Amino acid sequence: MKLYYRPYTCSLSPHIVLRELELDFELIKVDKESRQTSDGRDFNTINPKGYVAALELDDGQILTEGPAIVQYLADLRPEKNLAPPSGSWERVRLQEWLNFVTSEIHAGSAPLFNEGLPEQAKDFFRDKLFSRFAVLEATLERQDYLLGASFSVADAYLFTVLSWFRFFKIDLGRWPAIAAYAQNLSRRPSIQSALRFEAGK
Known part of the structure; x- marks a missing residue:
């Protein structure tokens, strides 16, 4: 997984959750002005909304919006109890x-x-x-x-x-x-x- 982030923004929330869950992930920094990623991509092609956070899954799917991202992540490791069971x-x-x-x-x-x-x-x-x-x-x-x-x-x-x-x-x-x-x-x-x-x- 790749988390696209900018320091001290709302992408800090999924960043914390990824570390809390001890998942394997890569952090890709996004420049505020140019919207270029640290690996040389145009961030707008990753998230047309233009803002972080964005989570790129191993199959290439992109998930945006922090509250959705953190719930998705929590459900990957339910034993860590970062979110109650879905449907409860x-x-x-x-x-x-x-x-x-x-x-x-x-x-x-x-x-x-x-x-x-x-x-x-x-x-x-x-x-x-x-x-x-x-x-x-x-x-x-x-x-x-x-x-x-x-x-x-x-x-x-x-x-x-x-x-x-x-x-x-x-x-x-x-x-x-x-x-x-x-x-x-x-x-x-x-x-x-x-x-x-x-x-x-």
Whole structure:
């Protein structure tokens, strides 16, 4: 398998999951400006959407969209328990969290990357985002992970998005349970190795 990625983007989530599952994979870096891959291909021919992540399977099929990729990967090694069994109620809960992170936390924070956006507009997006953080804070005050007692692919995704907040100068310490959760996840070997690789260390 090949994972097409850019450092510190949403492709970090499947990168973490691949390491957590101890699967064989190759990482192919995508240049942000030229959209060329590190092995000399035009990334738009791999994923016409133009953005990472994209997972290329051994038979040449391409899978895109992080939440779909991480669930596919988790199902390759079900004994690792990164996703509940397909068709179970617990799996639906996982999908609920993945959708929340996608639509409310990931998409909600995306406008803050726009340096040309007026500060008043950024305030609007921050306020909406912080209201969603209240849901996360309440959840993580009573349990260690999004699904309860064990780490899942939803946590890999949420960690990825939370790691961007330093770029926005937003201190996660305002939400003690979220800050403790992010700190706890940062100690996982899979996350540490993924971050070291993407930092070029």
